[in-house]
Amino acid sequence: MAPSPDETPETFAPVGPDEATAAASDSTSAESIASDAESEAGFRVSLSNFDGPFDLLLNLISKHEMDITEVSLSAVTNEFIAYLQHLDDDEELDQASEFLVVAATLLDMKVAGLLPQGELVDAEAVALLEARDLLFARLLQYRAFKEVSAWFSRCLQREDRRHVRAVRLDEKHRTQTPELVWSLSADDFAALALLAFAPKEIPHVGLDHLHAPLVSIREQAAIVVTLLRGTESLSFRELVSGIREPGIVVARFISVLELYRHAALSFEQLEPLGELTLRWAADSWSDETLASLGADYDR
Amino acid sequence: MTDDLTDDLALPTEQQAEEPTISAESPLAERIEAILLIIDEPIGLVALAAAVGSPVAAVRQTIETLVDDYDGRGTGPRRGFELREVGGGWRLYVREDHDSLVAEFVGGQAPARLSQAALETLAVIAYKQPVTRSQVASIRAVNVDSVVRTLLARGLITELFADSETGAINYGTTDALLQHLGINSLDELPPISPLLDDGADGFDEGVVR
């Protein structure tokens, strides 16, 4: 799993361990890091110190003394993204998805904040509002639990010091206690021992060894070309009928987009989410074009 | 029980007269003390009443008398122990003033503190129970499997039931947690309800303009 240095360019950029992406993101978040260094030189924390993305976000927000409900999230987005660069070992990558979800939402908000606001309410804006509300709500909820956990800690510590009477029964009364209900066989007992000796960190089965089979966009494009040339028009639904693997459907869709880029086909969609109708439109088509098609997606 | 007969008769009459002689001298107090001395978990009023064979109301009043008595508000001196209601029942504790003395005597290492992650997870489960592991994980936005295992091993939470559809296990807190917190019921948790009811939806009006 550990990427060798020459493989790194394909690593997912925001969490990539390689210098290239680190340098790239550095430039975008340079100001925030620089201002960190000036204003609070001590604030250098490894990401593993944060217990999840909300913890990190909350920390960044409170560092700027902003109210969650009022917060200008674009101000903390850069820092949040910058911290994601510390997500650089396999184990952390496993837990990175929630960080990425939050980062994506933050980026959306930042972009929306930068763009001029029109009166127009489109679906995207509504979705963005919803995403923001959801993030606020979850963050507030998280903060509430985090705050109340301090009460738990105080009570537990206080009570830890207390001593309760817990003394064995006198011999004469012990014999009167009801017979013990025992239902374990020796094998059950051994299974229990296994559990008892197990490390308290639950071993979990990694999914690293599961790789989706690779799908070639070029191959799929060849199929699309063949199908379309043989007929006048075809809906996308027909184009993928009978295909069960999502990966192939996606690849076939991407190949349609690529062919459109090359003006090899045209498409028509009368209403949002409506039927997508494809037509072969190439004046001159050479199969050699296929060879370079989808090169952007090559690994 | 036959030799207690006189006590059994003597007691109710005293109570009928409302208070005056309910004094800790009452044999009911002695019987309650006998039970309190041998229990190894808190005993509720009803169970205690059944054990000593007296009405719950009388037991409640006698318990109150004993609490005062041990605290030095009765006829005798203050005691080195006290009677506390914790985790749904009554139990004898070393008086707080003497905890350090006792700690020194029994030695032993302080129990390991819960991590911040465990505390937060515990809080979520306490307020949201019954709750599944994945629900907790989504509130905390991190995987909570190993933390839940720690809390289970410590007996602070327990598996309540499996969801009939998904089979996901629902967790809740235990009476042992109440004891460890030194409270008598979940009602004594600090209120944070406004934030919990519905997560996302309720916030629209309140938070976003």
Next chain:
Amino acid sequence: MTDDLTDDLALPTEQQAEEPTISAESPLAERIEAILLIIDEPIGLVALAAAVGSPVAAVRQTIETLVDDYDGRGTGPRRGFELREVGGGWRLYVREDHDSLVAEFVGGQAPARLSQAALETLAVIAYKQPVTRSQVASIRAVNVDSVVRTLLARGLITELFADSETGAINYGTTDALLQHLGINSLDELPPISPLLDDGADGFDEGVVR
């Protein structure tokens, strides 16, 4: 502590003749009661004096006062428990008058089932014996004191010997456990050996992948 002042003065006056200075910090009687409340075995005067940090003579006298006190010969009511000297040490016992009450209470409890925590601790002791409490605690990553007490009381484990260096008590399982499991000797316990050699480390390879 200020409101203890009267107690402080009240109790030691009897002792003042012999030991004028003992009652300086907190009432000796309270400190003794605190220790008495938590001990399992009778405690000798010398050990008790060391525990509460007072001269043996003063402790002896205070013990006598407490005996009288609990028996109703002091200022307060008679107690449901008494302080008795047994085998050279002092310990709180349920007053004999209430033995039948206690017997009924104990016998009337629901048939006991061991908790998961108790079963796991028992399993650790069974496979690791002889083993000390702190060793068990470190394997279980929790404090096991009360669970060990339960297992002892249930006769499932027993104290084998004290470590010659540390004095820590080593525990092992009893024949009663073998009977419950339906086996004749510990050799018949199903082997789980790979785990025992190196604890956590060996586990990863064995179980994961």
